[in-house]
Amino acid sequence: MYRYDEFDYGFVRERVAEFRDQVERRLEGELNEDEFKPLRLRNGLYLQLHAYMLRIAVPYGVLSPRQLRQLAYIGRKYDRNYGHFTTRQNLQFNWIKLVDVPDILSDLADVEMHCIQTSGNCIRNTTADPYAGAAHDELEDPRVWCEIIRQWSTLHPEFSWLPRKFKIAISGAAEDRAATAFHDIGLRLVKGKNGEVGFKVLVGGGMGRTPYVGQEIRPFLEKQHLLSYLDSILRIYNRYGRRDNIFKARIKILVNHLGIDKFREEVEADWEKTRKDLVDLPQEEYERIDAYFQPPELTPGPVTDEAVEQRRETDPVFAQWMRHNVKPHKVPGHGIVVVSLKEPGRTPGDASSEGMELVADLAEQYSHSEIRVNYTQNLILPHVALGDIPALYDALAEAGLATGNNDLLGDMICCPGLDYCNLANARSIPIAKEIAKRFEDPTRQEEIGDIRVNMSGCINACGHHHSGNIGILGVDKKGTELYQITLGGNPKDDAAIGTIIGPGFRAEAVPDAIDTIVSTYIEKRDEGETFLETWRRVGADPFKEALYGAG
Template identity: 60%
Template sequence: MTHMQQPASVHPGAAPANAPTNAPADLHAGVYRYDDLDRRFVFERVAQFRDQVERRLSGALTEDEFKPLRLMNGVYLQLHAYMLRVAIPYGVLSTTQLRRLAEIGRRWDRGYGHFTTRQNLQYNWPRLVDVPDMLEALAEVDMHAIQTSGNCIRNVTTDHFCGAAADEIVDPRVYAEILRQWSTLHPEFSFLPRKFKIAISGTPQDRAAVRTHDIGLIAARNERGETGFTVYVGGGQGRSPFLAVTARAFVPESELLAYLEAILRVYNQHGRRDNIYKARIKILVHELGEAEFLRRVEEEYARLPRAEYALDPAVVAQIERHFAPPPFAALPAASEAFEKAKAGDRGFARWAATNLHPHRQPGYAIATVSLKPIGGIPGDATSAQMDAVADLADRYSFGEVRVSHEQNLVLAHVRQDDLYALWTALEAIGLGTANAGLISDIIACPGLDYCALANARSIPISQAISERFADIDRQHEIGELKIKISGCINACGHHHVGHIGILGVDRKGEELYQLLLGGDAGPEAALGEIAGPGFDAGGIVDAVETVVRTYLARRSEGERFTETIRRIGHAPFKEALYGAA
């Protein structure tokens, strides 16, 4: 955590008595292992926060004094209780870590956790007095909540199929870990004008929604075959949504830190601190203009002592070893058992059609575990389910679990021969829903059920929509259609880039829902367009039904929703929703 560009204060002295000096023996390959310096730092942070909590509970600290301290340790004060946000760097967990998350939920919360669009996990009901013990339990398995809040560089997110997908250029986990080490308590970037989010995709297919981030990176190769990244800057949602602009079409791997340092320096110097609503880098890019902002970045980049920031190939190789491929078996590309199971069980065949993705290793597949059962709360998993998924990952996927920004889990390395047994076991714990990428695979923020910032509820709307479209055969007939719901303008549910986006608003004490159409978070990124006046809670479900029926009536053969709306425009949908103008 402290290997690069870190201030002297990060280098702690002797470890606390309860800090282990070696990595837990049962952490699995594919997950970055802390060294002794990392571990001492995390345990010292827990001890510091324990003291801060004791002072808050005794009254020695006021809530205003305590707020910045708790936020830097991932503790929010929500509508009904505190909330602890746990970092899952680049969305990768060992089964040891997943079991610990389950244990923490069972012991100190209400027996579940909520997986977020930032590839983190949130506990919604902890008592403040228990949070230091929760953080210590996390530290014991190389986890923490540092920089999951505050005006700093947050958890770096990646493609949830990283290291396994057949279309990958580089494994983005390697570079996400480098950025984690670079950004943790960075002396210049710990108190930015506003929070800062980075996403990395190892493939041009972009399964990490990079253009909705403050900085987005997509792996690329130049004409000489050298590895690097296309760098995007200035994306973001919220009350002023922008898609990121291209900063540089290609930045070599060795220059990545230097170029990002230049961007962050320009933002830190010129970003607004007088208005929280205009403090994000997207506003700076917009107000300066793309050309002027990039001119300042290039000017800063030219001033940097780039040799000092050059990414050492030896460092990259060292981190790559943490993410070495598991010991795959030599298998045929096609599995007779898999094909036979699909032919014999229609439910499994539907799951295979939506929840599996091609693997780079012959005979294996990537399996998405849907956390969106019909009528369920998107992203929630009980402690019992987390334990069960950990058992399945140990049995079928080399002891590794991924968290997707779409609020699902992923088992990245499953033998095709084992897929039917895996799905059967998932069905038994309520996680075998065959809906990845379909209309019931809804992203939703916690909304007014939990969040003090929300204007409207998100969870009941997502449940009602999934129940309306509960027929799995109908969902497969509709095909890929991504609904994203936010309970306020802060857009934690990413409604701006939903194929169908829903925004909850307050109109004179009544919860209403705006409908947005045509958004996309993928390679053809687009912001949705508001369809017209909002709907009440019942009306928004009917409105989604109307949009779907219009799409089915107007689509060409094999055409996805986003392709149809780009071809025919928004007018037919608006007419169906509101009548002729």
């Protein structure tokens, strides 16, 4: 993973000192909230319903054991002994005192972490495939380019105050595990006509009040020109993006207004006019950054392990966990392990300080000291030898972290909702827990198969409900919390926005509604069909009739 250089150390320490002074002035009454707000947002600090929330950057979802232990320490000392992993591969602390924030930022700086670019109208944390560097279907490791974008975008003089926040995601594998089509810019590493590797560039994707799937602006862009091309996209957005209406300020609105062809014309013209070698990265600088992401030296081994196979035959719970939470690795004899933060009864994405410390220990022991965060709010151990998997599983199971539900119904994405967020219209956590309880039987989840259920407590869609095969959106209707259900969303290669199925449900009726949807799917599916395939074949009518009755 990337290591700080002298500039990084100095820059982050200076930011800590600056914000310490700003916090002191706020506490002494020298700054009012209106004056302080832009300063705190630039340091990842939000004022929520009950307390301050601090959002910590986890660039492209990569953590070291030392960093994860520091997050555990901060959670124990300054919060309520836990942290919440987000759909942007970051971590949030929800019960922070303002007076403690400078010390927290200093503690983060000790382990090469910060909160810069986690809020405000800037280029946010660039996200990536959580299996990067380990995936069997990977063309190239996208984390190198994520780090390049991080360095390029941090305090970029032209893009520090954009019309709205800006999100970029990169995938380097055959399967899109980074939801690139739902980002302001989505980048897919692909092969060109002559076998060279470059980027397919998508633009104008996003969720929120007006969801859009990103559109292709360039089928192939040479890697060496990525920064200058991003420069032009952002310059056109900065020039024409609306600043008079917060709801129409995102690049997706601009692309839709102009049309992808006109937007492409504007970008290409700007790129031809302004492209300079000084914008694009020199090869030696690329090689310097690439050197930080060299994979660990793994010894190839057999694709099966006798002890693992015996355990699978005698322990059905372990067998289910293996089926869903251990993914193929590009080095034979190894696996990618998903550590579920979705045990029934727990808030999706929450990790206790003790849990974080355990995962840090296990990463050192079994995963070459690497940990990843994925956008579905779980943790990943990317480099585990097959022979070590039973011992790793036992340690996770003892801590309640071995739920074998990855990509099953119990693996819900869920935002904090009205329990924490002052933007939310409805609760999400209690509803998610009730749904998880309804479907906690592993046998039933297995029967249902892979399905993505996402839930948001408001139209801002932090829970990615638009891209859920089943999406749930909490809304407020004259003081009553209602939950609108969408079907058919998909975050992957054939990305799609879910269709609203009908009127919303009261909170207590939502688990029954999800149960009805799932039962209808099982009744209507052909052999081997996923939920999405069945939905696309039979359409909305069977689900509407099951939920609301005929006519």
